[in-house]
Amino acid sequence: MRKLLLASTAAGLLAAAANGTAFACDPDFTGVELTATTQTGPYIASALQIAAKGWEEKTCGKVKVVEFPWSELYPKIVTSLTSGEDAFDVIAFAPAWAPDFTDFLAEMPAEMRQGSAWEDIAPVYREQLMVWNGKVLSQTMDGDAHTYTYRIDLFENADNQKAFKEKYGYDLAPAKTWKQYLDIAEFFNQPANNLWGTAEAFRRGGQQFWFLFSHVAGYTSHPDNPGGMFFDPDTMDAQVNNPGWVRGLEEYIRASKLAPPNALNFSFGEVNAAFAGGQVAESIGWGDTGVIAADPKQSKVAGKVGSAPLPGVDEIYNYKTKMWDKFDQVVQTSFMAFGGWQAAVPSSSTKQEAAWNYIQYLTSPEVSAQAAITGGTGVNPYRLSHTTNLELWSKIFSDREAKEYLGAQKDAVTAKNIALDMRLPGYFSYTEVLEIELSKALAGEVTPQQALDTVAEQWNKLTDEFGRDKQLAAYRSSMGLPQK
Amino acid sequence: MTRNDPIKHFFIWPALIIVLLISIFPLVYSLTTSFMSMRLVPPMPARFVGFGNYADLLSNPRFWHVAGTTTLIAFLSVGLQYVIGLSVALALNSRVPGEGIFRVGFLLPMLVAPVAVALVARQILNPTMGPLNEFMSAFGFPNLPFLTQTSWALGSIIVVEVWQWTPFVILMLLAGLQTLPDDVYEAAALENATPWQQFRDITFPMLLPISTAVVFIRLIESYKIMDTVFVMTGGGPGVSTETLTLFAYQEGFKKFNLGYTSALSFLFLIFITVIGLVYLAVLKPYLEKHK
Numbered sequence: 001m002r003k004l005l006l007a008s009t010a011a012g013l014l015a016a017a018a019n020g021t022a023f024a025c026d027p028d029f030t031g032v033e034l035t036a037t038t039q040t041g042p043y044i045a046s047a048l049q050i051a052a053k054g055w056e057e058k059t060c061g062k063v064k065v066v067e068f069p070w071s072e073l074y075p076k077i078v079t080s081l082t083s084g085e086d087a088f089d090v091i092a093f094a095p096a097w098a099p100d101f102t103d104f105l106a107e108m109p110a111e112m113r114q115g116s117a118w119e120d121i122a123p124v125y126r127e128q129l130m131v132w133n134g135k136v137l138s139q140t141m142d143g144d145a146h147t148y149t150y151r152i153d154l155f156e157n158a159d160n161q162k163a164f165k166e167k168y169g170y171d172l173a174p175a176k177t178w179k180q181y182l183d184i185a186e187f188f189n190q191p192a193n194n195l196w197g198t199a200e201a202f203r204r205g206g207q208q209f210w211f212l213f214s215h216v217a218g219y220t221s222h223p224d225n226p227g228g229m230f231f232d233p234d235t236m237d238a239q240v241n242n243p244g245w246v247r248g249l250e251e252y253i254r255a256s257k258l259a260p261p262n263a264l265n266f267s268f269g270e271v272n273a274a275f276a277g278g279q280v281a282e283s284i285g286w287g288d289t290g291v292i293a294a295d296p297k298q299s300k301v302a303g304k305v306g307s308a309p310l311p312g313v314d315e316i317y318n319y320k321t322k323m324w325d326k327f328d329q330v331v332q333t334s335f336m337a338f339g340g341w342q343a344a345v346p347s348s349s350t351k352q353e354a355a356w357n358y359i360q361y362l363t364s365p366e367v368s369a370q371a372a373i374t375g376g377t378g379v380n381p382y383r384l385s386h387t388t389n390l391e392l393w394s395k396i397f398s399d400r401e402a403k404e405y406l407g408a409q410k411d412a413v414t415a416k417n418i419a420l421d422m423r424l425p426g427y428f429s430y431t432e433v434l435e436i437e438l439s440k441a442l443a444g445e446v447t448p449q450q451a452l453d454t455v456a457e458q459w460n461k462l463t464d465e466f467g468r469d470k471q472l473a474a475y476r477s478s479m480g481l482p483q484k
Numbered sequence: 485m486t487r488n489d490p491i492k493h494f495f496i497w498p499a500l501i502i503v504l505l506i507s508i509f510p511l512v513y514s515l516t517t518s519f520m521s522m523r524l525v526p527p528m529p530a531r532f533v534g535f536g537n538y539a540d541l542l543s544n545p546r547f548w549h550v551a552g553t554t555t556l557i558a559f560l561s562v563g564l565q566y567v568i569g570l571s572v573a574l575a576l577n578s579r580v581p582g583e584g585i586f587r588v589g590f591l592l593p594m595l596v597a598p599v600a601v602a603l604v605a606r607q608i609l610n611p612t613m614g615p616l617n618e619f620m621s622a623f624g625f626p627n628l629p630f631l632t633q634t635s636w637a638l639g640s641i642i643v644v645e646v647w648q649w650t651p652f653v654i655l656m657l658l659a660g661l662q663t664l665p666d667d668v669y670e671a672a673a674l675e676n677a678t679p680w681q682q683f684r685d686i687t688f689p690m691l692l693p694i695s696t697a698v699v700f701i702r703l704i705e706s707y708k709i710m711d712t713v714f715v716m717t718g719g720g721p722g723v724s725t726e727t728l729t730l731f732a733y734q735e736g737f738k739k740f741n742l743g744y745t746s747a748l749s750f751l752f753l754i755f756i757t758v759i760g761l762v763y764l765a766v767l768k769p770y771l772e773k774h775k
Contacts, residue, residue, distance in 0.1 A: 071737040075524055082527060100526055204720040261617075262610060264632035264721060277613070425526030428738045436723055443633070443721035466526055 029061030032354045037077065038092035040067040043378030044142065044341050047371045048092060051362035058361065061354055063090075077101065086348050089355040092141060095129055095339035096427040099474040106345045106352050108136040112360055120365055120383045122413035128420060128480045129339050138342035139359050141368070143382030145412035146214045146310055146337045148181075149275060149289045150174050150282040152400070153304040154188060154195075163187075174308040175282065176330055178218055178251055181311045185258035188281035197258030199266060199274040199283040204439045206267025209431055210337040210421070212438060214284055215255075216248030217335040217419035218313040227479030228319050230422045231463075234484070236472040238459035240434070241452035243324070244317030249441060249448040256442055264442055276301060284310060286337065287380040290405045294397045305401050307408035309415065310334060334415035339423070340382055381409045423478035426466050433458040518747040524740035537747035546723055546731070547748070551755065554727040557638065558706035561645035566699055568646065569653025574687075576654070577661040587658075594651040602715035605644045606631065609716075634724040637717050641725060644712055649705075653698055660694035661687070696767050700760065707756050728752050 036052070038044050045067045052063035066088070068076050074097055080087035081104035093101065112118065113136055118126065125140040154160055155172055164172035168183050175181035185197025200211040213229075220229045220239065227233045230240065239245065256263055260279050263270075268285055272292045275283045276299035283289060296302040312332035315324045343362065345355040361367060371379040372386050373396060381387050387410035393402040424430060434455050441451035463471045476483055518537055522530040541547045572590060576583055593601065608614050609630035617627045630640045664687065672682050688695075710729035713719060719726035719734075726734075732752065736745035 075740060078524060078527060203718055204722075205718040261627040262629065262632055264629075265606075265717070273613075426523075426739070428525065429741070432734060432738060439720045440722040443724075445722060466528075470526075 024057065025060040027059055027357060029059040029354045029357070031061075032059075032351055033062040033064060034089040034351055034355055034358055035064050035066060035087065036090035036092065036358070037066045037068065037073070037088045038341070039070045039073050042376040044092055046374075047141065047377040047379050048090075048362065050371065050374070050377070051358070051367050054367060055358050055361045059354070059357065061358070063358060081346055081348070084348050086346075086350055088346060089349040089351050090343060090345060090358060092341055092343045095342050095421070096423050098132060098138065098342065098423055099425045099427075099478060101344070102132040102137050102477075104347055105137040106347045106349065106356075108139065109353075109356050112139075112356060117360075117365055120385050121363075122382055122384055124336060124413050124418050124420075125340065125382055129336070130342070131480065133477050133483070138344035139363050140340050140382050141343045141359075141363050142341040142378060143380045143386070143409070143413060144286060144336065144338040144340040145409070146210070146284050146335050147287060147290075147408040147412050148174060148282065148284050148308045148310055149293065150184075150306045150308070151278075151280075151301060151304055152306040153301075154281050155306065160187075174306060175311040176332075177313060178215060178311045181282070181284075182251060182254055182258070184282055185255060189258045191261075194279065196260045196263075196274075196280050197282070198255050199259050199263065199271045199280045200252070200255055200285070201266050201268045201271055202256050202259070202264045202442055203267045203270075204435045206265075206270075208267075208438060209434050210335075211284065212249060212252045212434075213419075213421065214310055214335045214337060215252045216245050218311070218331070218333045219247050219315075219317055220244035220319070221333045221417055221419040222316045222318050222325065223331065223417050225318065225320055227420075227476070227481050229419050231459075231472075231475055232319065233472075233476055233479060233481055236463055236468050236475060238456040238463070239319050240459060241449065241456040242317055242319055242322075244319075245452050246448050247317075249438075249452060253442055253448065264439075287405070287409055290401070290408075291396060294401055294405075303398050303401070305397075305405075307401070307404040309408050309411040331417055332411075332415055333417045333419050334412045335419045336413075336421050339421045340380070341378075381406070382413070384410065384414075387413075420479055423474075424471060425474055426462060426471075429462050430459055433462070514746045514749060517743055518750050520743045522741075522743040524742060530743070533743065537744050538751065540744065541747055541751055546726075547751075549723060550726045550728050550731045553638070553725060554707055554709070554729075555759075557642055557645065557709060557727065558703055561642045561649070562699060562702045562706050564642070564646045565650045565653045565702060566695070569650045569698075570657055570691075570695075572650070572654045573657035573661055574683075576658055590654055591651045593648045594655075596648070598648065598711040599715055601644060601648050602712040605640065605712075606716050609640055631717050632721060634721060637721070637725045641709075641713055641716055644716065645706065645709065648712075649702060653702065656694060656698045657691065660691050664690055692767075692770060696764075696771060700763060703763065704756060704760065707752075707759075728755070 036048055038048055041049070045065060048063075048065045052065060056062060073093070077088070077091050077093060077097070078100055081101060091101075108130075121140065122143065125143070130136050130138050130140055155174070161172045164184075164187050167187065170180075172184070172187075175184055181198070187197070188195055189197035201207045202211070217229060220242065222228065228239060231238055259266070260274055266274070268288070271283055271285050272289050274280050275289055276293040278300040290305055290307050293299045293305040294302055309332055312330040314330050315326050316331060318325050343359045345352050345359070349355055365383055365385045368379065368383060369386055369389060369392055371377045372381050373392055387406040390399070390402050390406065393406060397405055422430065437446070437451040437455050440446045441448050446454075473483060519532060519534055520530045521528070521533045521536065576587060576590075580586070608616050610617070616630075621627065628636060630636050668686055668690075669682060672686060677685070708729055709727050710733065713725055713727050713730055714733075717725045719730050728748075729752075732745055732748050735741050735748060
């Protein structure tokens, strides 16, 4: 009798466990271990880790996140892809590397490319940054666009408003144009009061060129000539020394004079510190600035952080006609600086179904929304729902701050005129040349035109070295243009 | 066990193979790579270019500029390290009160990781939040562009190098001073030699062998400076504070131009070897004289 009782209890427990497992594993990836790789954490790696835990509970699979220092990540991925070895099932990488990876990536399953979760991804990612030659080869897992941040208290101070209007002849408000941006920076540049106009990254190797690109994007991204910001998409001739670029660089240099002393040594981290430390009246950069500045633990200006899209322009250089085209309305160009980390599955992976399922979970509206408001994940909004869920963001922002921040983020990824970042094979070779000349121009050793002429000459040389036709094809793909 | 016992192979070969694998193979592989055009980004098939990478480097003004910058940093910082190090070592050798505390205090900078030292220096030299500029502003001086103007940036890097590595010089010279025989000084005192004469004719010449070694070691190490520059200035403004190793890093780990980087590494090796040989050749007569 005792034996019978024990046996029936054991059978009952086994059945319950079996039922429990079947209930928990949806879909069932029991026994599947995925290897995902990205840069050393916390940024991005922690987002993968957090999602891995949830995915493991949901599917009974396992995810091993292998982290490499930034400098080693590219060679590790590229060597595993080109050798065809089954080293990684998921790779999370910088979008600039996409041109070198796309030949070795599996296409996203059709069922992931439909439904509300798919439509929720901002169109610029869904239709451009995740697509290569008409195929969706990666999934954006982080949004990256530059926006504008300003000090609400300074801008709404009656004395400031009066003095500003007297000096510049228009109302003090978040900058609508790059000219206004510099006027405002000049007005608030008051070193005697420990206050400076603006903060941007100017340090070589400190994300400086993305800040220049934001200035330049306005003057060179002509709505009629998409993809013509960096190179002529017909000839692959560098456009980097055209008058639009020169104006952008002149304004970038001017901004450096209206920034705190030593700003030439600022990387994005220092920009955030300067804004959160109450040293500057406005700044441009990624969404991290707003999040950090709104946090009372890290900021002296919490509760006073306003956000807006990047300033715009009323004239744009047309590289085809070699003329400046005037516009009746201000054209607000959004620049997708860096473009946001991408997650993809190598064709060599033998666990593609599970790998895509993990990416789907990682980038699902719920999981990604939580990552976006969790400090240290490095995940910025890339879904429309990330920018509409006020309740979610009220955990870190005041109502007004949240409204403006989310509005700016949404406008940045849904703007009519969006400039995509450069994504080319040999990306760092191109940007290194630019960084060196940029630093010389910022230090006043060469004029903006001289600096950009040198860059153009060397970019053309690099293009020839890497193969003009190959680079042209990659450039057109990266800009979402059809092949010639 | 006799000299011809075959068991010796059992002990020798594993060690030899390990040495070959660990030290010789990477060198040979790197040398071979230096004669190839090999890029990981964008991936391009490797091809033999002979001395092409070397010729490109030698005709590249940036290479000569960074070689000059590195030489300037190395010679100035090591010169200052030696002068300050010798002075402090002499002071510590004269048994001043609290000498033990001073000795530990002076050694502390050397024990800190260079990256940490550079980060601390960067913070100290920060114009708006750094204590140095704050202190100077209190006396009405303007904020100084410590890390953003070439001459100031070079000066700042040299000062940090001197601050961190003078303790090493102190340590070595102090050890040397403590081995000098007392009877020579007693004889000199009997002859009424002044302290300066004792230093010039006894201490300095007798310290020359160890001084030569210390300066040589520091010179070689200073030529390899990278972390301090990387953190403090990133090689900027432009390439004005870029050093040879930072240049190699940019080429190797940012552009993945492996053939070019290998050639640069070997040119660097040749450069340092030549400097070392010249240095030893110049000092040889003096060393022989005071043997």
